[in-house]
Amino acid sequence: MDAEQVTRVVLVDDHRIFRVGVRAELADVAPDVEVVAEAADVDTAVARVREHRPDVVLLDVHLPGGAGHGGRDVIRGCAGLTTEVGQPVRFLALSVSDAAEDVIAVIRAGARGYVTKTIGGVDLAAAVHRVAEGDAVFSPRLAGFVLDAFGAAAGEVAEVDEELDRLSTREREVMRLIARGYQYKEVAKELFISVKTVETHVSSVLRKLQLSSRHELTAWAMDRRLL
Structure with missing residues (x-):
């Protein structure tokens, strides 16, 4: 090699x-x-x-x-x-x-x-x-x-850049939980929505942020100290 x-x-x-x-x-x-x-x-x-x-x-x-x-x-x-x-x-x-x-x-x-x-x-x-x-x-x-230690609380997320502004309030909530390692079923339970709705929000978040995976989403959130 x-x-x-x-x-x-x-x-x-x-x-x-x-x-x-x-x-x-x-x-x-x-x-x-x-x-x-x-x-x-x-x-x-x-x-x-x-x-x-x-x-x-x-x-x-x-x-x-x-x-x-x-x-x-x-x-x-x-x-x-x-x-x-x-x-x-x-x-x-x-x-x-x-x-x-x-x-x-x-x-x-x-x-x-x-x-x-x-x-x-x-x-x-x-x-x-x-x-x-x-x-x-x-x-x-x-x-x-890490997100808890280095970022702001969920209710304190500011509109810090254009990428974040693309997300709705619900999409930000889903983003926060997915970035923290929650599974889809856990996100659904936490937010009182269906797994299908979670999947839809995740797809939307990744598309709007031009990311390809939840791993990239975690890195994106950490870099901005959003959560």
């Missing part, structure tokens, strides 16, 4: 058996993702990332070493680092924790996404690719923590 097509990854986790499993799974489902190095603590991780300058660092939140802040210390220790082609080295948190404080802390430190260790190999590979391309990626529900 052409080296330019390979997404290079440094894998950081303090459990060797987990690193072995992730490496094997990625090799099986995504030959275009290459784990170029591993680390089990903060200091080693910073050294490996600085040495290899990968596209993505798969990073556990809780790690020994550093200043005691785990994955955040790794991100801060690699601030401003770029790959050989000049793109920023990006960080994707991969943790057993789904606690709001962990999610928010690592995103504030500079991670582009956060997924839990329940994720499957195919989805993890897809998340790695998306983060490498600059997208924000979150496991379902975790996006809500």
